[in-house]
Amino acid sequence: MKNGPELPAEIMVWHSTPNLTHIGTWATTRYPDHAVGYVRKERLTPGARPLEDWHEDLGFVVWWKFPVDEPAWIGTPNDSDWPGYHTHFTPHPEIPCERSD
Incomplete structure (x- = not known):
């Protein structure tokens, strides 16, 4: 804890509005409609590639619609069930092995 306590991987951040200018973490529970998820930068997958970069040799990939809201x-x-509105992709994660415990 040299630089303070470790932050959680994801926290809720409150975005103020012109009428509500309060600051503080309490605002995420008091005004939940204005709270958004915040993910630490090091947990984000860098370099989502645009649809135009995809080709059949890449096979299955993970598709995203920006801003990410689903x-x-x-x-x-x-x-045949391609949704048609995803604009970017990232590589499919490695397939995990089955746990035996």
Whole structure:
């Protein structure tokens, strides 16, 4: 704890409005409609690539719509159930091994 306590991986941040200019973490619970999730920068996946960069050789990837306000979609634009509105992709994560405990 050389630089203070470790922050959580995700916290809620309150965005003030012209009519509500209060500052403080209490505002996220008092005004939840104005709270947004904040993810620490080091947890973000850098370099989401645009749809135009995708080609069949990449196979299944993780698709995003920016701003990110819904879960990602996994697949290819060639899939019959392709939603059609995702604009960027990142590599599919490694497949984990099954735990045996």
